[in-house]
Amino acid sequence: MAEELGGDLLLVDDLAARKQAIARNLSIIGTVGTVLLAKQKGFIPTVQEVLDALIKQGKRISPKLYQEALTIAGETQAL
Secondary structure (H helix, E strand, C coil): CHHHHCCCCEECCCHHHHHHHHHCCCCEECHHHHHHHHHHCCCCCCHHHHHHHHHHCCCCCCHHHHHHHHHHHCCCCCC
């Protein structure tokens, strides 16, 4: 459908679907990337609050990806 509609960016998290999209030269973004983009555009104040809410609702986000997202967003805390 992304090819038929000629979209600029395909929102997809499923690994198999991501691999297919990449094989078809489609630009992709996942949920975490979308949250980062929302902060960059000023739609949300923090990435951490949104990611924490998603995790609380059952969305699986690996600890590594979670930390990478916070680092990119400039929300890491010194230990």
